[in-house]
Amino acid sequence: MPIFCYPYYPCEPCGLEFDTPSEHEDHLAESPHHHYCKPCRLEFASDGAKQAHLMNSKHHHSDVYCAPCRTLYTQPNNLIMHLRSSIHTPKNVRCPHEACGKVFVSTSALIAHFEASTCRSGVELEDVDHYFAYHCDSQQLFVRKELIYPQRRWQITGHHDGPFECPICHKMFNYAGQIRHHLNSPKHKNHGHKPYVCPSQRCGQAKFYSLSSLLLHRETGDCDMGHRYEFPKILRKLYGIIQQL
Incomplete structure (x- = not known):
């Protein structure tokens, strides 16, 4: 019986072998032991060299790279969402209820605070x-x-173990608290x-x-x-x- 020798893609520094080039490349991009630029398929000797490349290379436009966080995103919208997060956006939208006073990065975050029943006003x-x-x-x-x-008011008995089935979408949950949260979500x-x-x-x-x-x-x-x-x-x-x- 013939023995076939399949190609493999080794990473000698890590002592690992991969079956496909894409698996090997994913390893280089995700491993903290490598400084790899996936779009350019280049590996650098240090993180500083990689960051200098990201900031100066024509392949990395400002619409996908956050220089302060040194993070490269795959889509411009991902960078937009990141820049609008609390990491870069000041929290200057204050909850109007006197007993609460929490601050948020946006109006949508404030309204989500009300909807999640986390405001001391008791609003839900x-x-x-x-x-x-x-x-x-x-x-x-x-x-x-x-x-x-x-x-709708659902009667969910919490004195026994799951699974619990959602009567609307039939999704299964292990705990009573999980299905209560699910049934009270905006979708249902x-x-x-x-x-x-x-x-x-x-x-x-x-x-x-x-x-x-x-x-x-x-x-x-x-x-x-x-x-x-x-x-x-x-x-x-x-x-x-x-x-x-």
């Missing part, structure tokens, strides 16, 4: 939907009131509808499960900012309601 996801749809956005510029429903509220809408034609009037998702879309997308002056006014109404809780 269902409250945000109700206040915004029925007391703030009276013209329904950003929300469809008819798609806002009272939250309002009977599965997406009541929030971006008025921009550029995105085809994209729809969202939650107000924070709509805000994040408008903060990070390239949509024309329809009703750009009305939205802050509507949000101030929401803040006013939460201030009084």
Whole structure:
């Protein structure tokens, strides 16, 4: 019987062998023992040499490389999200509730704070939907009131071990707390509808499960900012309601 000798791709410094060139290259790019530039397929003697290359090479444009963090991203949008994170963006959006006072990097992060029930006001996801749809956005510029429903109340017994099955999407969970969190998520509220809408034609009037998702879309997308002056006014109404809780 003939014995076939298959090619292999060794990494001598690490004492490893790989079956394919791509596996070998992934190792070079991900290993802390190598200083490898994957787009250029070049390995450098030190991290400093690699960073100098990243900052000066024409192959690495400013739309994918964060010089302060010395991090190269595969997509420009990944860099945008990174630059808008708390690492680079000051936290200057303060929670309006006096007992809370937490600060956030963006309006969408503040609204997500309300929706996650982490505000000391006691406001939660269902409250945000109700206040915004029925007391703030009276013209329904950003929300469809008819798609806002009272939250379903699920009876989940937590005195026995899982698995627990979601009655809506049939996803399985090991613990009662996991399925409670899942059932209270934006995707499973309002009977599965997406009541929030971006008025921009550029995105085809994209729809969202939650107000924070709509805000994040408008903060990070390239949509024309329809009703750009009305939205802050509507949000101030929401803040006013939460201030009084």
